[in-house]
Amino acid sequence: MNEKLRIGMIGMGCRGREVMKTVLGIDGVSISFICDLYDDRTEAARAEIEKRQGFSPRVTDDWHTMTDREELDAVLVTCSWEPHIEMAVAFMEAGIPVGVEVGGAYSVEDCFLLVRTFERTKTPVMLLENCCYGRYELMVKNMVDLGLFGEIVHCEGGYRHDLRREITFGRENRHYRLRNYLARCCENYPTHELGPISQILHINRGNRMVSLVSMASKAKGLHDYIGRTDDADRSLLNRDFAQGDVVTTIIKCANGETVTLTLDTTLPRAYSRQFTVQGTRGMYSEENNSIYLDRDHTEDMHFSWKKQWNNAEKYRERYEHPIWREFLADGLRGGHGGMDHLVYSDFLRCVREGLPMPIDAYDMASLMCISALSEQSIATGSMPVAIPDFTSGKWISRT
Numbered sequence: 390m391n392e393k394l395r396i397g398m399i400g401m402g403c404r405g406r407e408v409m410k411t412v413l414g415i416d417g418v419s420i421s422f423i424c425d426l427y428d429d430r431t432e433a434a435r436a437e438i439e440k441r442q443g444f445s446p447r448v449t450d451d452w453h454t455m456t457d458r459e460e461l462d463a464v465l466v467t468c469s470w471e472p473h474i475e476m477a478v479a480f481m482e483a484g485i486p487v488g489v490e491v492g493g494a495y496s497v498e499d500c501f502l503l504v505r506t507f508e509r510t511k512t513p514v515m516l517l518e519n520c521c522y523g524r525y526e527l528m529v530k531n532m533v534d535l536g537l538f539g540e541i542v543h544c545e546g547g548y549r550h551d552l553r554r555e556i557t558f559g560r561e562n563r564h565y566r567l568r569n570y571l572a573r574c575c576e577n578y579p580t581h582e583l584g585p586i587s588q589i590l591h592i593n594r595g596n597r598m599v600s601l602v603s604m605a606s607k608a609k610g611l612h613d614y615i616g617r618t619d620d621a622d623r624s625l626l627n628r629d630f631a632q633g634d635v636v637t638t639i640i641k642c643a644n645g646e647t648v649t650l651t652l653d654t655t656l657p658r659a660y661s662r663q664f665t666v667q668g669t670r671g672m673y674s675e676e677n678n679s680i681y682l683d684r685d686h687t688e689d690m691h692f693s694w695k696k697q698w699n700n701a702e703k704y705r706e707r708y709e710h711p712i713w714r715e716f717l718a719d720g721l722r723g724g725h726g727g728m729d730h731l732v733y734s735d736f737l738r739c740v741r742e743g744l745p746m747p748i749d750a751y752d753m754a755s756l757m758c759i760s761a762l763s764e765q766s767i768a769t770g771s772m773p774v775a776i777p778d779f780t781s782g783k784w785i786s787r788t
């Protein structure tokens with residue numbers, strides 16, 4: 390392996406350009422090959438990379454030309470959702486470690502293909518779920534691991550983000566969400582919340598997700614928004630959006646826990662991942678950033694709980710996760726409050742040192758399959774759907 394890791398990137402849209410900056414801020418890395426379907430996007434990225442690292446990356450609009458392992462040490466897939474698994478499989482076949490941005494799967498078969506390709510090729514693959522490195526998510530995980538919340542019984546999470554503009558201006562911005570919202574109804578973005586929750590619940594390491602049910606509300610938010618937004622694409626009023634405004638999914642785990650996911654992206658609201666963890670001795674709620682512990686709180690505080698909003702800050706000094714203690718000491722950097730730096734540098738460290746990926750093929754398949762399974766459940770009147778065991782029983786003893 391060269392002294393510097395030579396990185397290829399596919400997808401130089403909004404996320405790709407953000408990731409490019411994060412990656413160029415990591416020591417021992419150069420971006421040597423980039424790809425996008427649009428020339429203006431690759432040219433803007435190429436010029437910026439040249440300015441930052443002193444030489445120009447190669448450029449292509451056909452990612453298949455990037456599979457030479459003599460040329461690249463790792464590839465980052467930062468493009469639209471649809472080809473993520475196809476690309477991951479092709480790079481694993483080529484023996485090039487691959488990190489894939491977040492998004493859901495379109496079929497369970499694709500998830501099995503991902504896992505089987507990893508098992509056969511042993512090429513590292515990682516889902517680049519930055520929220521698994523979130524400061525609150527990790528502090529709460531630390532507290533759970535230390536037993537402060539007792540036995541975990543229920544978790545909640547959501548992707549609650551008003552994306553009405555991003556979706557309805559999709560033609561103008563060449564953005565993939567528009568075609569997905571027109572065509573599909575599902576929990577299309579489960580991993581921001583389910584990633585951290587699955588780590589807390591030890592999914593694929595002593596526990597697994599067994600079944601789910603999903604229900605979608607009607608789809609009204611986007612038409613209402615288009616109808617009263619002057620510069621919106623009014624031709625979309627003649628189209629029906631398949632995607633319901635709010636999709637609720639309930640997952641049952643082998644060890645008995647339940648998890649509720651909420652996708653809520655087409656109505657007015659403030660951003661929240663609604664991260665909630667409830668155990669026999671305590672709970673955390675992102676919605677008011679509070680921690681309730683039997684140890685520290687009493688029943689007579691229930692009705693004056695507003696006074697405790699934001700009390701999670703009081704626990705920070707003692708329970709900040711070691712990853713964040715070290716990161717803050719070194720200097721906060723990278724997008725999304727630092728989570729992007731942490732996830733990308735962890736992936737690149739594992740590539741360099743030949744270590745197992747922290748969010749591996751089994752985790753990636755388990756998290757991504759929720760989209761395809763929720764689509765099935767919604768299409769069949771919220772019937773329960775089995776979640777496959779992608780580990781073929783290895784979850785029982787994997788650590």
Ligand SMILES: NC(=O)c1ccc[n+]([C@@H]2O[C@H](COP(=O)([O-])OP(=O)(O)OC[C@H]3O[C@@H](n4cnc5c(N)ncnc54)[C@H](O)[C@@H]3O)[C@@H](O)[C@H]2O)c1
Nearest residue numbers: 400401402403404405425426467468469490491492564565
């Ligand atoms: N982790 C995060 O916080 C975060 C935030 C935003 C987006 N994302 C993820 O990043 C990805 C991209 O999102 P975005 O907002 O940048 O979308 P975008 O539409 O701005 O960019 C996607 C780019 O992918 C390119 N692309 C699509 N298919 C391609 C192909 N076959 N070959 C080469 N290029 C191709 C498109 O041309 C486009 O430029 C998605 O998976 C999204 O979920 C993650």
